[in-house]
Amino acid sequence: MxxxxxxxxxxxxxxxxxxxxxxxxxxxxxxxxxxxxxxxxxxxxxxxxxxxxxxxxxxxxxxxxxxxxxxxxxxxxxxxxxxxxxxxxxxxxxxxxxxxxxxxxxxxxxxxxxxxxxxxxxxxxxxxxxxxxxxDTIWVDMVAAYERLPENVKERIAGLRARHSIESTFGAAMPPERRAELHQRFPDAEHPVVRIHPETGEKALFVNSFTTHFTNFHTPENVRFGIDYAPGAADLLQYLISQATIPEFQVRWxxxxxxxxxxxxRHTQHYAVQDYFPGxxxxxxxxxxxxxxx
Incomplete structure (x- = not known):
């Protein structure tokens, strides 16, 4: 801890x-x-x-x-x-x-x-x-989410980086030309999968629904043959993103x-629950x- x-x-x-x-x-x-x-x-x-x-x-x-x-x-x-x-x-x-x-x-x-x-x-x-x-809105403690990961997963994601995209989220419902313009204004950002909080020094799991893929997963250590790449990286990313859904890490307001x-x-996620229509x-x-x- x-x-x-x-x-x-x-x-x-x-x-x-x-x-x-x-x-x-x-x-x-x-x-x-x-x-x-x-x-x-x-x-x-x-x-x-x-x-x-x-x-x-x-x-x-x-x-x-x-x-x-x-x-x-x-x-x-x-x-x-x-x-x-x-x-x-x-x-x-x-x-x-x-x-x-x-x-x-x-x-x-x-x-x-x-x-x-x-x-x-x-x-x-x-x-x-x-x-x-x-x-209601739910917030999630991504420091606790990181700390509770199995040690072998922590070792596997140490040093991994990932892309985050506005084009594939906010831009997805836009016509292609508007989506391309949005991407030009805000190119995909690359961030560490585990972020260090600049004020507290805590480590937090830093992937979420804006994250599209790892950028440095395709290495000899992780990939034996091409068939390893897609399921290995995608499954790991989805597993990490899913940690935010665990109730033990959440508070609801x-x-x-x-x-x-x-x-x-920098070390939380949140989820606005859309259960109020026609409110x-x-x-x-x-x-x-x-x-x-x-």
Whole structure:
């Protein structure tokens, strides 16, 4: 197991753990104040590193304060497919209405935008409007997922790298010319299969639904004959991706209006459960630019 030293809590913010691995709900805190107060933000940041995803209810803060909180972590980034709030660049609108195109599904385990060369550090997500039932989101601790892998699998994936694609995911429903243009703007990114968190030093399994294939699997150590290549690599990749579906690594959050989730994208995945039709689900997300995985 990885030994990680976290900054000591100063107890400015009350946090209650939701599972043994990840997730904590915060109480008696105003996120607008966290955005403005250095001591509160330092405590908030420490809690995020410790719990990986933080949840807060009843936060009727302004969009400007939502953006300000996210900007305490770093520069915000837009999304090439999803629309942004016109008055707050970087605040992405994820609105699922009755007239939303059916191909705009959202139920896949993923880290946000790993098709970028520098995937996001994290996100601050608010529920603007939710359905009466359904529409939960699941987060997954990919540090725990890596640590619980069999040792022979850890040895096999050490040093492996993989491609992540927007073309084969967001671009799949587009006409060929638009898909090609999207790929030209965002060429496939190559990342390590096991990522080291830059702040905690933890190792995390770093493949998800944006991952298409390994880039350095086809070596004499792994392939005797050509027949070994496709099943060997594909089966291993699907096995690794499937680790996110294991309930022991998950926490599930029931949304209410003006509730927030703040997560570290570097060592979690998430899954928006699309079980609420004909309900409406409107979310707003501030995504925080990150660094190149290593």
């Amino acid at each position: 990885t030994t990680t030293t976290f900054a000591p809590a100063t107890e400015l913010i009350r946090a209650e753990r939701l599972t043994a691995n990840l997730g904590a709900e915060l109480f008696d805190v105003d996120l607008a104040e966290v955005a403005r107060d250095d001591a509160l933000f330092a405590e908030f940041h420490a809690l995020l590193l410790r719990h990986k995803v933080l949840f807060v209810r009843d936060q009727p803060i302004s969009r400007a304060d939502h953006v300000a909180l996210a900007e305490r972590f770093g520069t915000l980034e837009d999304h090439p497919v999803l629309g942004c709030d016109p008055d707050h660049p970087g605040l992405v609108r994820i609105y699922k209405d009755l007239d939303s195109p059916p191909e705009h599904y959202e139920n896949a385990f993923h880290c946000d935008a790993t098709w970028r060369q520098n995937p996001p550090m994290g996100s601050v997500l608010r529920c603007v409007e939710g359905p009466a039932v359904g529409g 029931r949304w209410t209006p003006n509730s927030f989730a703040i997560w570290d994208n 409406v689900r409107r979310m707003e997300r501030a995504g925080i630019a990150g660094d190149r995985p290593f």
